[in-house]
Amino acid sequence: MPPDSDPTEYKVGRLIDKYDLDGLGQELEDRWLGRGYESQSLRSLADWFNKYILEEKFNRAGEPPMDGEIDNIYRLLTDDEVTSGMRLDAETALEEKDIDPENTRKEFVSHQSVYVYLTEHRGASKQHSSKDRIGSARDTIQRLQSRLIAVIENHLEQLRNAGELTIGEFTVLIDIQILCEDCGSSYSLTDLFDRGGCDCE
Structure with a gap:
């Protein structure tokens, strides 16, 4: 189903437009x-x-990232288990490259933002067989979450x-x-859905 709405109505679409990332929506x-x-x-x-957006920021700052640098910086900015000192070091490293760490964090999207962009703008949908109850439950819950966010x-x-x-x-x-x-x-x-269950035997 082709897009029938303005992509900039969605956070993902606004970022794709801002950074001229043609084709990224299709790849998502x-x-x-x-x-x-x-x-x-x-x-x-x-x-x-x-991570794609973070790498684009590095490139635009004239600082192509080294191998593993994007994964590491992203983890330090988003992982709740990272110490405040380690996070501060990552923020300082970004500032030295003229990259605003606070703005960078604000531009990070949630999985819910991705879902709304894919389903509402691009019209994407995962087709599940009648036997795929997990897939059906996942879709139902995600629709309810999207409605609640709205x-x-x-x-x-x-x-x-x-x-x-x-x-x-703000972002909900x-x-x-x-x-x-x-x-x-x-x-x-x-x-829980992706792994198919918890740690129970």
């Missing part, structure tokens, strides 16, 4: 659907896209416009975590 769709690539989860696609965004914008809430440009993030009380393992819903 192909990677999600497994056309010419091994099918990737939305979370891994978000990480892949964010409702939250709408209310926040109305409150801001009415002067009842002070907030700058919804992260569902599943805790298995038997084995104690915890996963995001996407990761």
